Amino acid sequence: MPSFADKLLTWFDQFGRKNLPWQTPIHPYRVWVSEIMLQQTQVETVIPYFNRFMERFPTIELLAAAPQDDVLHLWTGLGYYARARNLHKCAQRVVEEFNGQMPKDATTLETLSGIGRSTAGAIASIAYKQPTAILDGNVKRVLARQYAVEGWPGKPAVMKVLWQHAETHMPTQRCRDYTQAIMDLGATLCVRSKPLCTKCPVSQSCAAAQQGNPQDYPGKKPKKTLPVKTVQMLLLRNADGHILLEQRPPTGIWGGLWSLPELALDKPFQDYTTEHVGDINTHTQWAKMRHTFSHYHLDIHPVIVEVGPLRSKVMENNRQLWYNLQKPQSLGLAAPVKKLLAQLDSLL
Template sequence: MPTIAKRLLNWFDQHGRKNLPWQQPIEPYRVWLSEIMLQQTQVDTVIPYFNLFLEQLPTLASLAKAPQDQVLHLWTGLGYYARARNLHKCAQIVMEQHNGQMPSDPEQLEALPGIGRSTAAAIASIAFGKDSAILDGNVKRVLARHHAVEGWPGKPAVVSQLWLHAEHHMPSKRCGDYSQAIMDLGATLCSRSKPKCDICPLQSSCLAHKQGNPQDYPGKKPRKVLPVKTVQMLLIQNLDGHILLQQRPPSGIWGGLWSLPEFPPEDDACQQTEALTGVVSTHTELPPVRHTFSHYHLDIQPQLLQLSANITKAQQVMETAPQLWYNLQQPQELGLAAPVKKLLNQLASAKP
């Protein structure tokens, strides 16, 4: 089977992206950070997060020393927060077990938290020049179309075929450029919809193009109706205008992030507030918010409850970790769940 590497590299030299922030310069920490951020997230979305993250945590050592709240705060809005928690753990392990240097071996990289086979290969090839084949979403699309691999890549048999093709085409030289080239091709020309086959460097050997149906590849994930869960979120506000937040458990949805007290929709919001803090003076039901996860919709009914006094019970909350009063006008640097951040910002902007 002829390899596509030469044509891809020629195309990359002329048209590839070479000025992305993580490419200036290319070094292991920046490559690793970008690869984690780019998992299930578009380049345009990642760029401002990447730049801000590096501004505050410019080295692997600084990330390892940072408090988790700072890391989650920098990640707020980027989603899939397990990536941030694993990034933090990974930095600490590299400092402790690898003398502060990212390993160059794909197997050692894959053993670290949050780094799977394709991400390990991307770091090894781009940062260290290893001939390790990658298979992210863009590459799956390119190879599925080029070789007319049928079926959804979430199935083991399909992804196994794609790995064989990925390894076959991986050159022994210019490995980092090749990895970047095949990702770029998938992100620009070989896109999900309206692929630009007329200017694609792989057009002459692409089986899907010959069949005239590139959009049929890769196979679609079987659709399922997402279930809907409903919850009340309480915006409990004391006389200082601060809002009560609670830190979520370290694992699970929004693990380690700060959120609002949650209760089932049938619970009485005033009774729950008084059990938590103190007597409610006013209660306002705010417009509902829908937040969609990959596997369900969460319908949030926000309730604004203003306390009549900062009584002893309200002060005691401060002593019972993990809870705190959040200052809307001088926000603490905390990792916040995206809909919670939105609600807090709306409340802050509504104040005169």
């Protein structure tokens, strides 16, 4: 009987995806960037970001030498910005310590910023054709169904079982194709809802398919009510029509990105504006906007403030700038900030 891997490879030869941007050509740098972008993000979303990124940074040396703002600017809208900061740090270390060559072994790859066990396995397997298993979201789903593994994969005990299955099935030949094949299976047939079991090459050995309940696997993350936080965001507009932005600290939410001045909801924006920026000419308050993170909701209350002559201490530090809506600088912007600036620009 053909093995699990053999069946997948036979299916992949006929139906697998072979023309994704990072597959033409396959190069360690391109594989690494794509794998980071694909963490928690769908292929269709990643493709235009990847293409723009490669156009701007065709080599790891150019990425390492770039200002962080340039990197974050190209990442704006892709979310999970720690990935971009880690990508930048990783590129600098690879250039400094590995002569610009991505390491070939998974163990060394795991020591680099932003690269965990599964990503290291994917780079080693796809870029260097090594028999290193992966366990991304698609693969977890395929294997959880294949063996009817109960429980949420976020639990260490469940992950341990899934890793064992992943490593058991990793062949020693055609490693690159197998890795792509099992990811493709999860992305195209063994999807979250309404999996296409009748077209699946490994459905006969799939415990969940035989039970008739593949949608029950993998187990779902326990639900919890997300807390709600509130903030005022000030769109402070000077006489030239430019908006005051502030760079956030390098770590934490939106680390290193440019955002709008924020105030607690009970703090008068008038006091902040007159003390730190200038006298208020007019102001408008917009309806609140909700932005959801993985662990809380943020209700944003935008306030548009037209300011008169500026206080002399405005712009005393390099973490502030006036943003020109007509000729925008290349900056990494937090997603709701980008949305608010676009909304304001459309009204002008």
